[in-house]
Amino acid sequence: MEREHQRCYIYAPPATEERPLKRQRTSKFNPQAQLPERLSTFRHIWSQQEERIKATLEEADSSTQERIVNFVAASAQSTGESQGAIPTGLIVAGPSIASHGPFFERLGRRIRDRTSCTYVVLTSGESLNLKTFLKNVIKKVTSRVDDDDDDDLGRTPASSRKGPKLLDFDLGHVQEWQKKNRVESIVVVIQDSEAFDTGILVEIVNLFHSWLDRLPFILLFGIATSAESFEDRLSGHSLRYLEGQKFDVTQSDEIIEKLFRVTVAMTDIPLWIGPNLSRRMLDRQRDHVQNVQDFVDGLKYAYMSHFYASYPTIILKEDLAFKDLPSDAFEAVRNLPSFRVWIEELLDQRRASDVRQLLDDDQYLFEGIVEYVEECRKALSTLSQAARALACIRESLQMSPHVHLSTIWTRAASGELLATPLLRETMLSIKKTPSNKLVQLLVSMMDSDGEAFPIDITAFQRELADLIKDNASSAPLRSQDDVRSDSLRTTVVAQKVLLSKHKAALSEQDKAYSDLIGRFHDGLEAYFSSAFMDPRTLFLSEIVMHDLKSPHTEVFQPKPRFAIERALACPHDYLGCDCCSGQQNEDSALSTTQPATAILYQLYLESGAFINAADLWSAFNAVVGNEEKEEEEESKTMALFQRALAELKYLGLVKPTRKKTDHVAKMMWKGL
Amino acid sequence: MASAKRKRSDDDAEDATPRKLRARPPQDDTFGEQEADEIQTPSRRKRGQQAAEIGTPRSILKKTGLANGINGTTPKSHRKLVFETPTKSVERATPNGTPTIVRNADRSARRKSNRRLIERTMNGAESDEEALDEEEELAERILSDEDGEQDDTQAAAEEDVPAPETPSKRGRGRPKGSGKKGRPPKQRSPTPPQELPPHEEYFWQNRPGGTKTSNNTLPPQILLNHDEYFQAMQTYQDRHESEMKFLLELHSRAYDQWIFELEEGFNLCLYGYGSKRPITEQFTAHLYRHLVNQKPYKGTKKTPKVVVINGYATGTTLKDILTIVASAVVPTSIKLPNQLNSLLAFILEYLSENPPSHPIPIVLNSIDSPYLRKSPVPAMLATLAAHPSVNLICTADTPNFPLLWDVGLKSQYKFLFHDATTFAPYDAEIDVVETVNELLGRSGRRIGGRDGVGFVLRSLPENARKLFRILVTDQLALLFMDEGGQDEEDSARTPSSKYARTKNTISDSTQGIEYGMLYRKAMEALVCTSEMGFRTLLKEFHDHQMIESTKDAMGTERLWAPFRQEELEGLAEDLSGDAL
Known part of the structure; x- marks a missing residue:
């Protein structure tokens, strides 16, 4: 009890308490029974995903980083010669500031590995003025090699030996350190250049330039807006001291698109994220966070909750054997909604004996499970493949509204893609594709999906190559549906204009080409219509595809203010008590029985921007207090009032005001 | 305006499940008896009040006037009288589906009120009182314009009677014990218009004139001092004790899940009304027991170190936090750097080089306490929490705590948020007597x-x-x-x-x-x-x-x-x- 007012301590359990763990209860059904197995399955599956994510992230900005490292290395070499200007990298890292930190951290690692430069990152938070900025630079540069304590001890005598003592923001410290360590160059990163005061930036540039003959500085600016606007902020005078090069970093939405491609819209993964959840995650990325790490976390949490909360997920275990499963697992499977759908389907087909067996025989059900998990996965993987193919087609045909794979996939997975104009339009434009574009299309489809594709692309490629070889003219082959082979003819007959469409005569090759593209089109169409089914109709789809928004939204997008307002405005929602439901008497939402703070809060809601505490008290007393005015009773009510008022203050709902005596100012309005 | 649409929405409200209804009233009654209500024409009142009956035509005034001619003072009559008068018309002049006469009446009322409004704005801001008088006058006139019935004016006048110049809660006369006698405390308070867009709602709730309060003051000796307060509180028994226990028990079912989430590298943040210390206390014990039964400790004398920090305690500094964390991480033989930044860097480096067998759990009560809000603290805490060998379990009390962190910090914190409403009193967090004294100057x-x-x-x-x-x-x-x-x-x-x-x-x-x-x-x-x-x-x-x-x-x-x-x-x- 003493502890609650202590600032911090290391927890020690109460000495006497050695009671057995609570969880050794002997209840018949333990929902956590198979938890370790499920969790190990989770870890196994997630580790595969993590690999993919890591590889994607590495690859995503490696080329930019490579260029920056080369730039730094090159500048480090040349600093000796040209003293005219500070080599400067303008790194346009995009508006998602959350990813800047990790980016510069990775960059730092790379630069330190590859060159013999020191690398320090400065943020606006630690650089309020030039002095603190320099102090931080010095601290970071010099402690990079020296140990922290040495640096305190070592520096002071060194400077006192050489005449006047250096102030702690004098770059002379760095010079001394440079004499000892001889680094090639000192890379100073200004991570959030927009947040720096322009004056400070100018001063930094000028100062660094004046030290350039003694200290080999390289500046890197992280820019969230554009290099132009950065340039506008600096005066021409200081710009002359910089010798800049611009680097564009891959934007986070592109990276997320890539991540989505490898983690969700993927063919050979054991568990998918459902369309609703993925739409939610993508929307959140687009509208709020724009942060790659957050996307990964969201994905991970979805996997976690899938395995943690759902008992039947045990069947996703690799090399599942019948004996691994307790009968509870089968019971759980039998309770799935999709099981019911399946059973109803079977009944419609009048296979009652199968149904009976599924309901009674675990072994039989097990076989069904194994089969259907496989089938479900196959369906989802075909769907993903088809979505990728569709995205690939649209991209290589350069169709105008650019639709991301993530969008296509989520729509496909919710089973609504087949009837959309999106698909129709794509299929139509395939029909019209001239041969030169078709070649590219086939190549890119080949690249993206390769042999696994059910349509034999190589055969088409061969055939097309033959046709093109035979084509004498330089113009590409056209199909019969191509608009350009139509021509409009106007004829005037009896003073009426007749418009008639005419197919231009198709050459032999064009005809052959039309035939080829027709077959290609039909093949694709059949493929798409079989692949884009609603995966949620399949038995066990909720096991293979996690699509619950419930824990996900609350955990990542909490509404704390709403929660508190709700708790205070209708405490019954949380307490569930009989006394203050407010139902029996609709009019008096404000019942005596509610917690004091809730009552006071509801009175608070009724008031304007200023509240008279005396009136608040009398209102409160009227609601809570006892009619027979006992002294003790009133002081108790007062105590409650004071506590409630103090809580409102603590929650930041009221603040003192000096406008009037005994008044408080209202700080928050409900539901805004 | 009682258009068909409006009625339908009322119908909906009526048809709603009882649960919904229950959840609703407090929302309806968000706004109270304030001056601005006075400014509204009475017609504005009770718009959207669900309790009123459905589908009464706009001429409800007449009806209620007749029905309540005798006991016009009862709250009921006000509610009805007040409801469904041409409310929306002031803002949204879209008369549709109303009978012509009614509409005309509406219009004239609206026109007048509009003219009044414009006049007033042109003449510059006048005092509230004047506005108040004017509005009341206007209200009366509209009422008499509309049906010229005595009882209506009377009703309007009656409305004013219990509202003296100081229309605060008290002034409006909620007699003692009225809350118990079932006289609804808020029946005079017109409900704010519902389903406004957020910005409109802001202006509604901040409308001018809403600040008028009485000059009453608390008697000097009425506030309790520390001794009296604790004495009073000692005998106090919360009637919701069992429910609060139940809430706590509900939360305790999630402890294992939380441990799992921590193990997977997330940090936890608990929010919601009520002190979350009981939860963190229990959870710390739970976590401790969990760790003791794990590998490096099982069967040995060694114990895991769980750091607990009370952010709300006066004067908690980052230095305290880092020092205690360091003491849990680094063996005592190693000298710690003095400076905050280097201390943090040192801890992180040490953790990277000598990763502990399990992440160090740090339980931080009230991460949003005033002592931990200022500039470098959240950033440094985030850096600490971002380390894979650190598990941060923190609680946040204020409703707007997420504003403490920008996107960058948030991604560093890697929080999973859990609603942990407990309704427990903030005994340790708040010094009640002191806070109230300060609040009231x-x-x-x-x-x-x-x-x-x-x-x-x-x-x-x-x-x-x-x-x-x-x-x-x-x-x-x-x-x-x-x-x-x-x-x-x-x-x-x-x-x-x-x-x-x-x-x-x-x-x-x-x-x-x-x-x-x-x-x-x-x-x-x-x-x-x-x-x-x-x-x-x-x-x-x-x-x-x-x-x-x-x-x-x-x-x-x-x-x-x-x-x-x-x-x-x-x-x-x-x-x-x-x-x-």
Whole structure:
């Protein structure tokens, strides 16, 4: 009890308490029974995903980083010669500031590995003025090699030996350190250049330039807006001291698109994220966070909750054997909604004996499970493949509204893609594709999906190559549906204009080409219509595809203010008590029985921007207090009032005001 | 406006499940009996009030007038009378589906109110009272325009009767015990219009004129002091104890899940109303037991180290936090760096180089406490929490705590949020008596009021007493000026109150004595000869919490003694009478 007012301590359990763990209860059904197995399955599956994510992230900005490292290395070499200007990298890292930190951290690692430069990152938070900025630079540069304590001890005598003592923001410290360590160059990163005061930036540039003959500085600016606007902020005078090069970093939405491609819209993964959840995650990325790490976390949490909360997920275990499963697992499977759908389907087909067996025989059900998990996965993987193919087609045909794979996939997975104009339009434009574009299309489809594709692309490629070889003219082959082979003819007959469409005569090759593209089109169409089914109709789809928004939204997008307002405005929602439901008497939402703070809060809601505490008290007393005015009773009510008022203050709902005596100012309005 | 649409929405409300209804009323009644209600034409009232019956035509006025002619004073009648009069028409002039006569009546009412509004705006802001009167007059006129029935005007007038010039909760006359007798406390309060877009809702809730409050003050001795408070609280038994226990038990079912989430590298943040200390306490114990049964500890004497930090405790600093974390991480033989930044870097480096067998759990109560809000702290905490060998479990009390962190910090924290509403009192977090005193500007009570000050002053030199006397008398003079302004305002129902009001607002912002002024006066009174001396004297007062200072909007420092008027008067008396 003493502890609650202590600032911090290391927890020690109460000495006497050695009671057995609570969880050794002997209840018949333990929902956590198979938890370790499920969790190990989770870890196994997630580790595969993590690999993919890591590889994607590495690859995503490696080329930019490579260029920056080369730039730094090159500048480090040349600093000796040209003293005219500070080599400067303008790194346009995009508006998602959350990813800047990790980016510069990775960059730092790379630069330190590859060159013999020191690398320090400065943020606006630690650089309020030039002095603190320099102090931080010095601290970071010099402690990079020296140990922290040495640096305190070592520096002071060194400077006192050489005449006047250096102030702690004098770059002379760095010079001394440079004499000892001889680094090639000192890379100073200004991570959030927009947040720096322009004056400070100018001063930094000028100062660094004046030290350039003694200290080999390289500046890197992280820019969230554009290099132009950065340039506008600096005066021409200081710009002359910089010798800049611009680097564009891959934007986070592109990276997320890539991540989505490898983690969700993927063919050979054991568990998918459902369309609703993925739409939610993508929307959140687009509208709020724009942060790659957050996307990964969201994905991970979805996997976690899938395995943690759902008992039947045990069947996703690799090399599942019948004996691994307790009968509870089968019971759980039998309770799935999709099981019911399946059973109803079977009944419609009048296979009652199968149904009976599924309901009674675990072994039989097990076989069904194994089969259907496989089938479900196959369906989802075909769907993903088809979505990728569709995205690939649209991209290589350069169709105008650019639709991301993530969008296509989520729509496909919710089973609504087949009837959309999106698909129709794509299929139509395939029909019209001239041969030169078709070649590219086939190549890119080949690249993206390769042999696994059910349509034999190589055969088409061969055939097309033959046709093109035979084509004498330089113009590409056209199909019969191509608009350009139509021509409009106007004829005037009896003073009426007749418009008639005419197919231009198709050459032999064009005809052959039309035939080829027709077959290609039909093949694709059949493929798409079989692949884009609603995966949620399949038995066990909720096991293979996690699509619950419930824990996900609350955990990542909490509404704390709403929660508190709700708790205070209708405490019954949380307490569930009989006394203050407010139902029996609709009019008096404000019942005596509610917690004091809730009552006071509801009175608070009724008031304007200023509240008279005396009136608040009398209102409160009227609601809570006892009619027979006992002294003790009133002081108790007062105590409650004071506590409630103090809580409102603590929650930041009221603040003192000096406008009037005994008044408080209202700080928050409900539901805004 | 009682268009078909409107009615339908009312129908919907009625049809809703009981649960919904239950959840709703408090929302409806968000806004209370305030001045601005007065400003509304009565027709505006109760719009959207679900309790009113469905589908009454717009001419409900007539009906209610007849129905409630006899007992027009009952709350019921007001509710009805008030409901479904041409509410929306003021804002959205889209009469559709209403009978023509009614619409015309509407229109005329609307036109008039609009004209009035425009006139008023043109003439500049007038005082609230005037606006109030005007509106009431207008309301009456509209009512009589519409049906010319006596009882309606009467009803409108009756509405005014219980609302005296100070329409605060009390003023509106919620008689003692009325809450119990089933007389709905809020039946006079018109519900705010519902389903407004957020910005509109903001302006609705902040409408001008809503700030009118009475001049009542709390009797000086009514607030309890520490002893009385604790005595009163000791005998108090919360009637929801069992429900609160149940809530806690509900949360405790999630402990294993939380541990799993921590193991997967997330950090936890618990929010919701009520102190979350009971939860963190239990969870810490749970986590401890969990860890003790894990590998490096099982069967050995070694125990895991769980760091607990009470962010709400006065004066908690980052230094404390880092030091305790370091003590859990780093063996005692190693000397720790002194500087905060390097200490943090050192801890992180040590953790990276010697990763512990499990992440170090850090339980941080009230991460949003005022002591941990300022600039470098959240960033450094985030850096600490971002390390894979650190598990942060924190609680946040205020409703807007996510604003503490920008996107970058948030991604570093890697929080999973859980609603942990407990309804438990914030016993440790808040010093109730102190907070309320401060809130009501009575922090002077801290040193024991007049007697305490006297005691302190007696021990101080003559000059200090003189200085304090100057401060107190000046402050009193200011207060009297204010008072005059306010009295004038109260008595004046004429436009002259405008003057009083402005004057009052000016003096609002200029509470206390300017530093420079006080210094000059002190010099003139030969209390001190230099600013140095002046400062020394002030410091003594500060130390005894006899004065407070603040910077106003212009950046000038202002000083005042944190006492209420009566106490100041007493003090002035003591000081001048040289009783000290």
